[in-house]
Amino acid sequence: MSEEPQAEEFDTVASWTADAVEELGQDHALPAACRGSGSPAALRWLADRMGLAPGMRLLDSGAGVGGPARLVQETHGVQPTLVDPMEGACRAAERLFGFRALVGDGAALPVGSGEHDAGWSLGVLCTVEDKAAQVAELRRVVAGGGAVGLLVFVRTVEELTDPPEGNHFVTADALDGLLRGAGLDVVDRAWLGDFDDPPQDWQDAADAVDDVVRREHGDSDSFQEAQRNQDRMIRLLRDGSVAGRLVVCRVPGDDVGRDT
Template sequence: MSEADTTPMEAEFDTVAAWTEEAIGELGQAHAIPAACRGSGSPPELAWLAEGLGLQGDDPFLDAGAGLGGPAAWLTGYLHDRWRGPVLLAEPMTHAAAAARRIFDLPSVAAWSQDLPLPDDSVAAAWLLGVLCTTSDKRDVLAELHRVLRPGGRLGLLVLVAERELSESPEGNDFPTRSSLRADLEATGFRIDDQVDGAALPGAPEDWTARADAVDAVVRRDHGDHPQWQLAHDQEEVLGRVMERGDVVTVLLHATAQ
């Protein structure tokens, strides 16, 4: 594929992911988790989701659409005193999947969330962070998560939802509404147990944000004149505007596979 054929989603989630890995290598591992969680949740959001997963002992866990693996790496530290089970990252973008293995030494496979290389009933819990709002195949994704979760398994979701009709939207995004999200979960065999708006939770700690920003600055320094950086940057600008207006908001949910 030529650079001219690269979609904004590929630029944002694959090419920039590879550049982010380079920047982490320059700045140090202390920057890795904050940078690799960019767009996938802050510590208060991840903690809210983690507490609803019910992970303990050697329970197997799946991060579907894992990106660079920051949230999964954060989870292993957050729950280290009660859970030491196997972790699998599934991420369709090949650069991101490979980088997650190198940065965090976590098993990662290049796979779409609609077609996971896992047996039925094979994981105790999973989360899906910022994935449903990037696909029109929402029920296919949720049905596949339901397939690999054990009966009674827990699913954590971070979803960007549209509160009203949008005047602009980042290319490739397909934001559900609150009602369509609920309908999709119920149609694919999930019961919603709890939910909260991200705005109701505390913001990210200052040092977390500073480390993520430092990595972004290195990426911009080294690649800011690259067309794919501009594609990804344009995506972020549009998303920032619709969220600042309140047209799109972050919603977190706990759900159980029935």
């Protein structure tokens, strides 16, 4: 499970984000709620390569405040199931988008085996130590032939200088090995940095939400702790020692679509 600094970032800040969107307006919800997963262009690539299509049941493990789930619901017509261990994030997903998110650990997903046509986990694996357990659970809940998508922040250097607390970065090769070890077929990969940045109005909306959160909570220890962690991550991304890796996998078999 997450360690303390991330509890601030993923739980407390999630509630503040929902408050800020309520003040600024619903058009700020998606940009503010997709902060963990980069650009809409990258999410669209992932959803396309996973073959997501209307009516498909998508399990979102570590869904945060629900931005990516809402985006792909709009663009690809999927029916998402959201799971996140942070109650504040789950409540924020409900406030922002009306999702009924399940509080749960990605290493013990509170859903049955093979009940979903696809599953993804975005920006989560680098925050947990036992990555194999998370991947095994995604494989368990997705039916044979279904897609598993991942966005994982990986390290490109041997040793990281001043990494964010509570993160555990592996290399892109180690990630591939982990996925194959879980019995998944890796079918496509991309780097987050190769996709277009979000459009300016999207970025402006996200910044406006940040400004409201800072105005209301900037003096608090929770805000400053979350901010320190976020600043460390941004520095590693800027100097290239950490990069976002998108991976598309298939669960062996051909059960998807048989009973839908």
